[in-house]
Amino acid sequence: xxxxxxxxxxxxxxxxxxxxxxGPLLANDGIxxxxxxxxxxALLGENGAGKTTLMNILFGHYVADEGTIEAFGRPLPPGSxxxxxxxxxxMVHQHFTLADNLSVLDNVAVGTESLWRWRxxxxxxxxxxxxxSQRFGLEVRPDALVGDLSVGExxxxxILKALYRDARILILDExxxxxxxxxxxxxxxxxxxxxADGLAVVFISxxxxxxxxxxxxxxxxxxxxxxxxxxxxxxxxAKLAELMVGRSVKPPAPAPxxxxxxxxxxxxxxxxxxxxxxxxxxxxxxxxxxxxxxxxGVSGNGQTALAELVSxxxxxxxxxxxxxxxxxxxxxPADMVRRGVARIPEDRHSAGLVxxxxxxxxxxxxxxxxxxxSRFGVLRxxxxxxxxxxxxxEFDVRCPGPDARTQLLSGGxxxxxxxxxxxxxxxxxxLASQPTRGLDIGAVSYVHSxxxxxxAAGAGVLLISEDLDEILAxxxxxxxxxxxxxxxLLPHDRVSVSQLGLLMAGHWDILRDILPETVDAA
Amino acid sequence: MxxxxxxxxxxxxxxxxxxxxxxxxxxxLGTLGELVCERAGVLNLGIEGIMTLxxxxxxMAVYQGADLWTGVLAAAACGAxxxxxxxxxxxxxxxxxxxxxxxxxxxxxxxxxxxxRLVLPQASTxxxxxxxxxxxxxxxxxxxxxxxxxxxxxxxxxxxxxxxPVGLAVRMVGENPAAAxxxxxxxxxxxxxxxxxxxxxxxxxxxxxxxSAFNAFFFNMVNGRGWICIALVVFAxxxxxxxxxxxxxxxVFDALQLRLQQASGGILPYQLFLxxxxxLSILALVLVARRASYPRALxxxxxxxxx
Numbered sequence: 001x002x003x004x005x006x007x008x009x010x011x012x013x014x015x016x017x018x019x020x021x022x023g024p025l026l027a028n029d030g031i032x033x034x035x036x037x038x039x040x041x042a043l044l045g046e047n048g049a050g051k052t053t054l055m056n057i058l059f060g061h062y063v064a065d066e067g068t069i070e071a072f073g074r075p076l077p078p079g080s081x082x083x084x085x086x087x088x089x090x091m092v093h094q095h096f097t098l099a100d101n102l103s104v105l106d107n108v109a110v111g112t113e114s115l116w117r118w119r120x121x122x123x124x125x126x127x128x129x130x131x132x133s134q135r136f137g138l139e140v141r142p143d144a145l146v147g148d149l150s151v152g153e154x155x156x157x158x159i160l161k162a163l164y165r166d167a168r169i170l171i172l173d174e175x176x177x178x179x180x181x182x183x184x185x186x187x188x189x190x191x192x193x194x195x196a197d198g199l200a201v202v203f204i205s206x207x208x209x210x211x212x213x214x215x216x217x218x219x220x221x222x223x224x225x226x227x228x229x230x231x232x233x234x235x236x237x238a239k240l241a242e243l244m245v246g247r248s249v250k251p252p253a254p255a256p257x258x259x260x261x262x263x264x265x266x267x268x269x270x271x272x273x274x275x276x277x278x279x280x281x282x283x284x285x286x287x288x289x290x291x292x293x294x295x296x297g298v299s300g301n302g303q304t305a306l307a308e309l310v311s312x313x314x315x316x317x318x319x320x321x322x323x324x325x326x327x328x329x330x331x332x333p334a335d336m337v338r339r340g341v342a343r344i345p346e347d348r349h350s351a352g353l354v355x356x357x358x359x360x361x362x363x364x365x366x367x368x369x370x371x372x373x374s375r376f377g378v379l380r381x382x383x384x385x386x387x388x389x390x391x392x393x394e395f396d397v398r399c400p401g402p403d404a405r406t407q408l409l410s411g412g413x414x415x416x417x418x419x420x421x422x423x424x425x426x427x428x429x430x431l432a433s434q435p436t437r438g439l440d441i442g443a444v445s446y447v448h449s450x451x452x453x454x455x456a457a458g459a460g461v462l463l464i465s466e467d468l469d470e471i472l473a474x475x476x477x478x479x480x481x482x483x484x485x486x487x488x489l490l491p492h493d494r495v496s497v498s499q500l501g502l503l504m505a506g507h508w509d510i511l512r513d514i515l516p517e518t519v520d521a522a
Numbered sequence: 523m524x525x526x527x528x529x530x531x532x533x534x535x536x537x538x539x540x541x542x543x544x545x546x547x548x549x550x551l552g553t554l555g556e557l558v559c560e561r562a563g564v565l566n567l568g569i570e571g572i573m574t575l576x577x578x579x580x581x582m583a584v585y586q587g588a589d590l591w592t593g594v595l596a597a598a599a600c601g602a603x604x605x606x607x608x609x610x611x612x613x614x615x616x617x618x619x620x621x622x623x624x625x626x627x628x629x630x631x632x633x634x635x636x637x638x639r640l641v642l643p644q645a646s647t648x649x650x651x652x653x654x655x656x657x658x659x660x661x662x663x664x665x666x667x668x669x670x671x672x673x674x675x676x677x678x679x680x681x682x683x684x685x686x687p688v689g690l691a692v693r694m695v696g697e698n699p700a701a702a703x704x705x706x707x708x709x710x711x712x713x714x715x716x717x718x719x720x721x722x723x724x725x726x727x728x729x730x731x732x733x734s735a736f737n738a739f740f741f742n743m744v745n746g747r748g749w750i751c752i753a754l755v756v757f758a759x760x761x762x763x764x765x766x767x768x769x770x771x772x773x774v775f776d777a778l779q780l781r782l783q784q785a786s787g788g789i790l791p792y793q794l795f796l797x798x799x800x801x802l803s804i805l806a807l808v809l810v811a812r813r814a815s816y817p818r819a820l821x822x823x824x825x826x827x828x829x
Contacts, residue, residue: 059704061703081703081704081705081706082706085705085706086706091704093700093704096701097698097700097701097703097704097705098698098701099693099694099697099698099701099702099818100697100698100818101693101697101815101817101818102690102693102694102697106690106693106694107694107701109690110687110690110691110694110701110702110705110707111691111694111702111705111706111707112705113687114687115687115688115691116687116688117686117687118686119685119686120685120686120687120690161705
């Protein structure tokens with residue numbers, strides 16, 4: 001372990017001219033980067049800018065078409081995670097690479113011993129894990145099953161996994177995507193301890209505030225190219241945003257509107273799960289016309305059940321659901337669509353679109369029974385395709401035409417297709433689950449403006465999102481989901497991100513400070 | 523005599539327990555083999571064919587003049603080879619494990635009959651060999667060496683899976699191959715190795731039939747035992763100790779129904795008794811398997827660089 005020399009610490013990693021092509025897409029285009037010991041480098045860029053591809057090349061998941069990598073002065077053989085590990089590079093993937101059914105210790109220790117030993121030295125492994133855990137303040141229980149851990153704990157296991165293998169360069173792929181603001185702050189604290197110990201860290205992000213909170217240097221990628229590298233302290237948000245997108249972006253600005261009559265009312269809704277605590281536990285919620293209601297919360301706190309309930313996919317075990325003032329007794333998805341619910345599903349690939357079918361088929365998927373699109377049980381393909389052309393035009397879906405196979409569209413264009421399908425006939429309630437997940441800034445601002453247009457036109461919007469910035473930018477009122485319960489509606493101008501973070505972690509006692517009047521009644 | 527006292531008589535006889543241990547042996551070996559494959563994430567429906575090939579190959583080696591233990595080794599080697607075929611198709615090529623497994627079963631079964639007929643075209647009564655003899659031990663302990671080997675292998679497989687680095691690696695590739703890869707393990711090699719080892723165990727189960735339980739090779743002699751092993755793996759929640767328990771339980775039912783057939787003296791159709799072990803296994807499966815936590819990557823092919 002070499003301690004960094006005063007002034008300029010040693011260069012630990014050098015990427016030179018990395019290019020990678022996937023079919024027609026140039027994912028990385030001649031990228032060169034250096035990383036020094038004790039440095040935190042933020043790799044900033046939109047989705048699809050090539051950040052993850054670059055780090056996957058570094059870690060050996062992919063092989064670059066061109067370019068070389070040097071770690072600690074030695075060339076790194078391409079295409080081998082094992083070689084990357086041996087060179088001291090550790091990676092924390094965005095989707096954790098942990099086995100749920102195995103213990104923390106098993107997950108950390110696997111692959112670190114020669115395979116053909118007659119006995120694993122579990123005692124030594126445990127001591128080493130606990131030692132690292134203590135040294136860097138990463139608390140874990142070695143014998144707990146990973147499946148029983150919270151997301152934050154799993155991330156600690158991932159980091160420990162890298163440290164256990166003597167990683168001196170740590171790559172984190174969108175590490176905060178799944179964390180509450182407080183957990184993120186804890187992670188940044190950990191990163192500081194690691195760099196104080198001489199480690200170098202690369203973290204991938206598309207969130208500006210994290211870049212400023214945690215990094216020393218920021219490298220901006222756009223469309224596969226490295227467009228700028230700056231010392232974080234010498235730059236600002238507006239400049240980075242412009243570098244990321246290639247033009248200046250305006251945040252959405254909802255016009256003030258007074259809410260109208262209720263379109264969705266939930267009263268004491270409980271949805272049991274097969275085991276343990278209910279998915280929804282006595283949830284009350286009202287969404288009115290001209291209103292965006294945001295649901296904040298760490299994923300897995302009832303948001304999915306709420307979305308499925310409003311889509312008609314599941315029914316409540318108790319409680320009452322009303323749409324536009326009339327109680328829905330036995331909602332099913334088709335019934336909900338007829339009642340004016342527009343649905344932007346959480347996962348557009350699995351629950352939104354059928355990738356192998358044509359664009360026009362997907363566009364009429366919710367309405368093929370309409371007389372406009374079928375007669376005597378036979379589809380009117382001509383009418384459907386004409387309609388599809390109109391929607392493609394109106395919603396700016398970039399595709400070769402109505403006959404294009406849907407899976408060939410980019411994520412942003414798929415989302416526009418879903419928006420077109422749901423918004424084209426003036427819905428009363430829009431259920432938007434993670435509507436901008438995985439989209440680039442351009443597509444995000446398009447989705448936001450469409451949702452705000454619908455709000456202005458008289459729809460109520462139920463926005464479920466893990467992105468607090470998105471919620472605070474769009475929502476008139478916010479409620480926080482925790483263990484299947486919902487807080488009372490909080491006006492967006494009366495809560496801060498840190499208060500939302502506390503509520504998301506279950507500290508509902510602070511409601512008293514935010515909403516003194518309603519909490520006393522509850 | 524009332525029904526309960528008949529059952530009691532049966533359960534108290536040493537001959538009954540001798541039969542139980544003998545009947546259980548191929549199930550123990552087959553279930554262990556399937557378990558090893560599935561722990562690595564590969565369903566091996568080739569088990570029936572691999573058992574048949576093991577039965578034929580072991581017997582044929584001995585018939586051609588090899589000694590019994592060489593026959594056992596020959597069976598294991600043939601099983602491993604057929605396992606290699608299954609693994610080659612399902613692991614690097616990522617073909618459907620169901621379809622490939624059924625193909626392997628058809629191939630293994632037909633190939634065994636073909637080779638048998640090739641070598642013995644005229645045999646009308648199956649020729650016999652001198653099989654393993656029971657050890658000179660009292661009561662139900664008088665079993666052939668292969669039965670003792672099977673019980674020993676339960677402990678060996680459990681030890682390897684839970685106490686050695688290679689066992690941890692096998693469990694890891696069956697739970698989350700991407701995680702295993704990120705830890706520098708070679709997922710393809712580990713899966714292929716596990717399938718070959720598991721298939722060798724299955725072939726031992728077949729060899730037990732021709733080298734211990736009987737002294738000849740018949741068509742249809744495996745007779746669905748492989749499929750029972752697949753169910754026993756689920757019953758065992760993918761754990762070797764419980765696999766032993768499941769195999770013993772099934773053997774108890776089977777031995778019991780044989781004796782009840784005799785005791786009933788033809789009052790009830792014998793098919794009812796034949797059904798009993800299967801019905802009871804389904805019942806046990808329903809009761810136990812609902813809580814089973816299966817290897818998460820079971821039946822999911824792994825391709826590098828994909829999510």
